Each structure stands twice: as C-alpha cells, then as structure tokens.
Amino acid sequence: MNALIIDGYTDEPAAFGVPPYISPRIRAIAGAFLLKGIETDYLTIDSVRQEGLWEKGNDYNFLIVFGGVTTSGRYIGGTPISSSEISLLLKSNSDPTKIVSGPVVSVGYTLRGGTTAFTPDFGEADYLLRDEFEIADFLDLDSGGSRYSLLNRLYPAGADVIRLHPCFPDLMVEIDISSGCERLDGYCSFCTESILYGPYEWRSIKGIVAEFEKLKQVGVKAIRFGRSANVIAYGYDRRRNTLDPSLSEELFKSARSIIQPEVFHIDNGNPIFIAHHPSESRSVIESVVRYNTVGDTISFGVESFDDEVRSLNNLGGSVQDIMFSIELMNEIGKERVEGVPKLLPGINLLYGLPGQSRNSFDIDYDELVRIQERGLLLRRINIRQTMIFPGARIFNMTRPRIDHRLFEKHKHRIRREIDAEMLKKTFPLGAIIRGVIPEFSEGMIYFGRPLGTYPILVGSPVRFEDRTDFVVIGHGMRSVTGLPVGTELNNLGEREMRFIPGIGRDRAKSLVIKRPRTREELIKIVGPETHKTLSLIKTKLGGKWL
Incomplete structure (x- = not known):
C-alpha cells in the first residue's frame, strides 16, 4: 500500500506552509499513513504544475490533496492551490482512494482578501476530511484521547517527508507549540483559529523535544515557532490566568541545544496579552532574544487602531496596550547583530471590518506616524482585506463596502512614508x-x-x-x-x-x-x-x- 500527498499549501493566521515554508500538518498527515505501514510520497502543487504530474496519483492506493488559505497574502516562493486545480486532480486520478483535507474543507475556499469563502463541490473525492484527526480516524489510528497525544506521535513519524520538499535543505520548518486562542473574553469577529482548532491548548515540552530529536536526524536547519496564535502565551493557564515564563525558557533552550538551527524565529504574539501580563511577558521575550537568530519578527494582530472598530469586532484591549507592547519589543529586541536588530514587532492592519469608515484610514495612519515619531521600529506593516468565512461572527455582521481607490492610496502612503523610513533604520547602510x-x-x-x-x-x-x-x-x-x-x-x-x-x-x-x-x-x-x-x-x- 502506498499514498501520495500533494501539498497545496496553507496560509492561516497562525500557520504558514507556502515555500520556502512547510506546514506541520503535512508531517502529521504523512505520519498517520506511515504509522499504518503505508509508504508515503510527497509533491508540492508547484511541482505538479511544472512537471505536468496531474495524473501521478494513479500510481498510488491513496491520493491526499491538502490545502486552504484563511488569510490573504502575496507569495514569491509558491502559489496556493485553487479549487479548480483540486477538481482537476480528482478527475485525473480515478484509481486511488481520493481524499481532500485542510482548511479548504474545514472552513471553505477563497484566495483573495475582501471576498467571502464558499464550499466547493469536490464530488469526485471519496472523502472530505477536515484535518489530520479525521484522517487518523479514517485510518483507524488510536487518538490517545487528546489533540497533542495524537500529534506528538504523528509529527516525528512523518518528519522524513521534509526531505522530499523541493526547497530542502533551504526550508523553514514550522513547529506546532499551541493551538486555539488563549483569550478569556471571546474571539475577534473574523477569527478562524477557534473554528479550525477549538479551545486553547499548549503542547508539552516533552512532545516537542521528541520532535526536535527527529528533526535533527532529518537534517533540518531552519525552524519557526509559527503554529501558534500567541508564542508569548506558551504555558498559559487560562483557568488561573497565570503564565510561567520558565516553560518558555526551557522550550527555546531545548530548540537551540538540540537542533542547533542556523535560523530560529517565531511568528505571532498578542500585544494585549503582553500588556496584561507585563512582567511575565518581559521574561518570555528575553528568552526569545536569548536563543533566536537575528532578523526575527513577532507579528502583532493590531487589525485597527480605531477604538469603535476594535470594540465592535471584539479585538480586545486598547491602543495604549498596543503601544506598550511595541515599546517593550523595541526595548528588549533592539540588540543588533552585524547591523540588524535581533527581534522587532510587525503589525497587521485589516480592512473591511464592521464599523470601519473613511476616518479609520486616518486613525491608522496617525498612529503609525506616532510610532515613528517616538523612534520605535516596526519590521513590517501588513495591510490586508478581510476574508469572510462561514462560522466566523463577521459572516452575519453588516460590513462596509471597501473604497478600493482609497484603500490603495492608503496602502501606498504607508509604504512610502512609514515602511520605507522604517526599512532604512532596520537595515542601515553597511548592515x-x-x-x-x-x-x-x-x-x-x-x-x-x-x-x-x-x-x-x-x-x-x-x-x-x-x-x-x-x-x-x-x-x-x-x-x-x-x-x-x-x-x-x-x-x-x-x-x-x-x-x-x-x-x-x-x-x-x-x-x-x-x-x-x-x-x-x-x-x-x-x-x-x-x-x-x-x-x-x-x-x-x-x-x-x-
């Protein structure tokens, strides 16, 4: 028995899998089949396109097509799979058992910001399986009773699939350290993290370290703690509302000592959480800077500086909380190596949210100018349009019509007057x-x-x-x-x-x-x-x- 996984890539708020990145979910899917004794091959959708391998699945007993985008982006390393390409793969391969999995099944399909996702008709598929847990159930694998009891087995079991990626060894391997959102006051209106992953849960250091050992054997040289909605909250006890920074210290130290990566970065952080747990967050950030490699960025989901928009969409906290966290990140991460800062914040701004108006553009711009005038650095500013998914609260909310002319003018103004100036300070002449x-x-x-x-x-x-x-x-x-x-x-x-x-x-x-x-x-x-x-x-x- 054998199986072919076609990686159509994923881009989620708390997980990335477009080359030169590989999603942890690919390892989990491969691990499930390998644990059942089924030989497993792997192709990216770009390899399929370039080499014309649309019928390759006929050489296997199982064809698994994985993919789905829940946040909009522009990509250089690869292009996420389209629904028509999934349909083409299903129609071109009549011999294997055909499975479609990933966010495209869990929450729907769209590739562009400012659009509403829909449920594609993949009638040629034998099974539509939301995630690796449904795949494990399909293969009759014992889950062990919890999310990470299963994943802690699947990730190491499927790690060898990394070698089959066309970018290997120049490949960024995403590490899963937590799932769901740690917030106690509900979720943002557009949140898909809670839909895809359920309640907040962090993975044990023992399970992660076992995966580190396997990744070292595979020859992985670049890792990122990207499969997490908030890296700073690792180890957070929601019931007691407490955070133990020693867990993060142990986690980061283990990654550094076991894998000894050439590149070691993080991704998401919640500025509101940082502001509400200032002492503990400071300790965690200090651990990050102690063990990460230069040029790292922590992504802050600011989304909007407009107080009315923040309230209506339950973004949580205040603009003052955001400013506090930006200052803290600058203070701790400002150390430079060969001219480049060790760790800086980046912020995400989202347009098309309920309550936004023309005035929201000015509010956002003015706050960015304020950050700049205070001498604070941002590594980058992501400006996106909202993707709307059924199941998210925003789906049933009244949303503004985006003035695309105004949106593009606003975006280019920020790039010209804010981004460009930040870049000169972040990467000065001679860096x-x-x-x-x-x-x-x-x-x-x-x-x-x-x-x-x-x-x-x-x-x-x-x-x-x-x-x-x-x-x-x-x-x-x-x-x-x-x-x-x-x-x-x-x-x-x-x-x-x-x-x-x-x-x-x-x-x-x-x-x-x-x-x-x-x-x-x-x-x-x-x-x-x-x-x-x-x-x-x-x-x-x-x-x-x-």
Whole structure:
C-alpha cells in the first residue's frame, strides 16, 4: 500500500506552509499513513504544475490533496492551490482512494482578501476530511484521547517527508507549540483559529523535544515557532490566568541545544496579552532574544487602531496596550547583530471590518506616524482585506463596502512614508544580511531572501546563484539593495557601480575608465562625502577597496 500527498499549501493566521515554508500538518498527515505501514510520497502543487504530474496519483492506493488559505497574502516562493486545480486532480486520478483535507474543507475556499469563502463541490473525492484527526480516524489510528497525544506521535513519524520538499535543505520548518486562542473574553469577529482548532491548548515540552530529536536526524536547519496564535502565551493557564515564563525558557533552550538551527524565529504574539501580563511577558521575550537568530519578527494582530472598530469586532484591549507592547519589543529586541536588530514587532492592519469608515484610514495612519515619531521600529506593516468565512461572527455582521481607490492610496502612503523610513533604520547602510537564497530576476537585477519570518527581499546588480551574504548599500520601499560580501570596487562594471550611493552614471564611468589605485585618486573621482559612504560599506564588504 502506498499514498501520495500533494501539498497545496496553507496560509492561516497562525500557520504558514507556502515555500520556502512547510506546514506541520503535512508531517502529521504523512505520519498517520506511515504509522499504518503505508509508504508515503510527497509533491508540492508547484511541482505538479511544472512537471505536468496531474495524473501521478494513479500510481498510488491513496491520493491526499491538502490545502486552504484563511488569510490573504502575496507569495514569491509558491502559489496556493485553487479549487479548480483540486477538481482537476480528482478527475485525473480515478484509481486511488481520493481524499481532500485542510482548511479548504474545514472552513471553505477563497484566495483573495475582501471576498467571502464558499464550499466547493469536490464530488469526485471519496472523502472530505477536515484535518489530520479525521484522517487518523479514517485510518483507524488510536487518538490517545487528546489533540497533542495524537500529534506528538504523528509529527516525528512523518518528519522524513521534509526531505522530499523541493526547497530542502533551504526550508523553514514550522513547529506546532499551541493551538486555539488563549483569550478569556471571546474571539475577534473574523477569527478562524477557534473554528479550525477549538479551545486553547499548549503542547508539552516533552512532545516537542521528541520532535526536535527527529528533526535533527532529518537534517533540518531552519525552524519557526509559527503554529501558534500567541508564542508569548506558551504555558498559559487560562483557568488561573497565570503564565510561567520558565516553560518558555526551557522550550527555546531545548530548540537551540538540540537542533542547533542556523535560523530560529517565531511568528505571532498578542500585544494585549503582553500588556496584561507585563512582567511575565518581559521574561518570555528575553528568552526569545536569548536563543533566536537575528532578523526575527513577532507579528502583532493590531487589525485597527480605531477604538469603535476594535470594540465592535471584539479585538480586545486598547491602543495604549498596543503601544506598550511595541515599546517593550523595541526595548528588549533592539540588540543588533552585524547591523540588524535581533527581534522587532510587525503589525497587521485589516480592512473591511464592521464599523470601519473613511476616518479609520486616518486613525491608522496617525498612529503609525506616532510610532515613528517616538523612534520605535516596526519590521513590517501588513495591510490586508478581510476574508469572510462561514462560522466566523463577521459572516452575519453588516460590513462596509471597501473604497478600493482609497484603500490603495492608503496602502501606498504607508509604504512610502512609514515602511520605507522604517526599512532604512532596520537595515542601515553597511548592515549584513546572511544566507540570501536566489529567487528571481527582473531585467539585470537579481533578487533573493534569507530564510526567516517576513525575510527582507534583497535586490542586487550582481548575479548570484547560491546562498550569498550581502551588505546593504541602498533601500526601496519594501526591499534593500545589496552587494555580495567580498565585492571589490575595481572588479565592478559601470552598471553595478551606479547602485552604490553617491556614485551615479558619470562617476561610475570615471571609475571604470581610470580604475583608481590610491585613496587620493578615489577621492578625486567620487568626492570626500561619497568616499565616507564607500568607507562604511567597504569595512563590511571586506573587499580590497581604497
């Protein structure tokens, strides 16, 4: 008996699985079949598209198509599966038992913000199974009585599937540390976390450590505590409303000592929870910064700074709570490694929520300006439109019609006036970005990103085909310009030199023609101010500049 899993990817508020990430749910599904003695293969939907493998499932006894998006995003590494592609796979494979699973079954289908999900007709499927628990039940696996008693068996059992991912070993492995939302006062109007995962529950350190041991054997080098709605709340006792920071210390220390990852990041944090548990949260954040790797981001689901919108959609807490948490994250995470902060907050803003008006755009913008004027840093600002899912409270609420012209104007204003300025401070001239993986090119500019949470996009006039370390020499609105570490000025051509601050066309031409050999000759061409900039960059590049 054998099975083929086709990973159509998932993007949830508290889980990500679009390359170069792999969702933990893939390991769980693979583990369920492997524990039943069924050999299991794995393909991504992008591999299916590129290689024309639509009928590949006919070579197997079982075909499992997994996927579903519950938060909108823009993707570089891959494209989530569409409902028509799921239907095509089902119709093209008549021999195996066909199973569709994931959020597309649990809550419905949509790929774009500002739309309402619907239930697709997958009539060709033999089984529609919401999640890995229904898959385990289908395979007659004993659940052990609780969510994590099952998953603690499935995750290690299915870990070898990671090696089959086309990005491996340059792959970010999501780690499940908790499920559901820890809030005591209900959920946000648009919440799907509670629909998909039920009541809040955190996974035991013993279970996670067992998975760490297996991931080390597999050869995993990059991990993220991304399968969690609030990393800071790990170990939270809802009944007593208490948090034990020593559990987070043990968890993060175990990840560092066992896997010894090259990249170790987190994802979600609830700023309201942090503000309401300030002392304990401080200790947890200090543990994060002690063991994580540079360039990390904690995502704050702010959604709106408008008090009326916050109240109507039960977003919880206050704007003051949010500001407190942003300040705390800046204070603890400001330590820089090679010019890049260890940990910064990022915030999510959501539009299309009940109660929003034209005034909400101004309120959000003004609060971002306030953050900026106080010298606080945000790693990124995500601006999205709401996805509406049946089962969420927002489905039955009156929602505003989004003025798309105003929305786009607002988004570009924030990118131009806030994002771009934050980027210059977060990745200053001379900062080093390690391990940039090439992804695509536009004209003669070559782009790549390191592994990580919201990794920075690096564009370079110098072609690179392998993982490369870069020095920042310029800034865009959402990306930086870099030169590879070790670059030498006199080895660059005229086109590449133009990207260096203060050089320009004429100076680049003079540098190529004259190829200065002394410091004085270089200053004569570029001037003293530009030479100061060159000197700053040179110390980081390590090339034999003058």
